[in-house]
Amino acid sequence: MAKRIDVKDLNIFYGKFHAVDGVTLAVPPRSVTAFIGPSGCGKSTVLRSLNRMHEVTPGARVEGKVLLDGEDIYASSVDPVEVRRTIGMVFQRPNPFPTMSIRDNVVAGLKLAGVSNRKQLNEVAERSLRGANLWAEVKDRLDKPGGSLSGGQQQRLCIARAIAVQPDVLLMDEPCSALDPISTLAIEDLIGELKKDFTIVIVTHNMQQAARVSDQTAFFNLAGVGQPGKLVEIDDTEKIFSNPNQQATEDYISGRFG
Amino acid sequence: MTTTESTLDRPASPPAFQPVSGARKTKNLVATVLVGLAFLVAVVPLVWLLITVVAKGFTALLSADWWTHSLKGVLPEEFTGGVYHAIIGTLLQTLVCALIAVPVGVLAAIYLVEYGRGRLARTTTFMVDILSGVPSIVAALFVFALWIGTFGLGQSAFAVSLSLVLLMLPVVVRSTEEMLRLVPQELREASYALGVPKWKTIVKIVLPTALSGVVTGVMLAMARVMGETAPVLVLVGYSKSINFNIFDGNMTSLPLLIYTELTNPLPAGQLRVWGAALTLIILIMLFNLVATVVSRFSAIKTK
């Protein structure tokens, strides 16, 4: 349950393109860390390298270390499938499996891992849906397709699906950017509750959101077009938003660029 | 003086919407007529063909024997017998062809979409392109040279199926490839993020999502090879009776029956030709219909 992440000197490349340069940061367990920064500075890239999801992109590779409770997830003996089971992910656009019912969506991870005990699956489905604050809305239509829900509900369904496999860490890439303010609020509340059990890293373009939900904030920036993105600073959210160490952070947060 | 007057007559500002100019009206008319003509040129032959086939072959289909009997022992001038043996032949040859072409084609498409990188994938795509341009007579000749020439095996329905495979394979690969590419990358990533391995993601997430389209593509490809004539002329002999053995003996299919009966100038022969043609069209239409129904049925539900 809820492990810490230490990133050490992480460089990420897409083929020859050096996308992210020398990121070092630490994410304590049971906390929310927000990644902010202008578009293209490598927030998603860093996030995806935390559970080796970038390997899906042909030509993408990393140098450096990512430690999960001290264990290097890039060690040659480590199975990327196992890494992704331990470090779950929620995406920008809600993406429930279109062929599955709401219930099957939630327990998809378990089912595909071979769990077939109906009682156990139903229990996990209910617990995860409750955990994602969706149970009350869908409990009477668990057999309806996942695509029949509203966008905000679908995103919470995706969160339920991600927590159903009981990961240690939850990565979220702009989980609210496709949602209306009410659904966004629902998800922000949810993140506040989820951090009791999970370590959470969230990418967001919404400064208020970062300030509201996160314990610490990492600001990434880009020296120029074609240059690699860099981590400018990471600190307690309060500090970043009131009195950052770097001028660039203050400029970005106060809306002077980006 | 006149200029001042006309200036005064004009409204203060010109109206926002001008009336449609004459030139544009003419252009519109010309274009409408051209499109209408093109439509007629496309549709008239089709309707004409259908009317001809129905008119000349319809009466043959009315007898129960047509659907249940072969032509065994039927003399050229007799109006008795039926094309049951040819329907069986067509269905068997198509089915055997599909049994080979569908797994190979679907797996090849999965390879191309999910795994294919670099030279092997490019070569495969190139080969599929070439294959889809091969005329059916060439496919038939190739199987003839290989099966009957090199291996010394006899003519059979199976040889026909093999050459149909060559014609069906590129269609299946292409349509399946297209359907798999339509599955959003995000679904695959969502599955990976749950700790599901790649092969399982393909089998349990990607394929079910694309299923309806894949099945439709396969059915249409089957309907397409059903009427192929060159292979049955080259690779199997004509028979008046029923044969279920695809590896041995002559087996008639509807195209072969049509071709053979064409040499029979008697009214009974002509009726059989048109009747078989209509039967073939109906069979193919049924397949297309089943394809539509299946795709409706397996389409992703959102309600």
Ligand SMILES: Nc1ncnc2c1ncn2[C@@H]1O[C@H](COP(=O)(O)OP(=O)(O)OP(=O)(O)O)[C@@H](O)[C@H]1O
């Ligand atoms: N699949 C890819 N192939 C090649 N380059 C990529 C790929 N994905 C991202 N990049 C590049 O890596 C850099 C960082 O992109 P990334 O998506 O991480 O930015 P981001 O900070 O998430 O931006 P946004 O806020 O717009 O989502 C960009 O220059 C981008 O063009």
Ligand SMILES: [Mg+2]
């Ligand atoms: Mg991004």
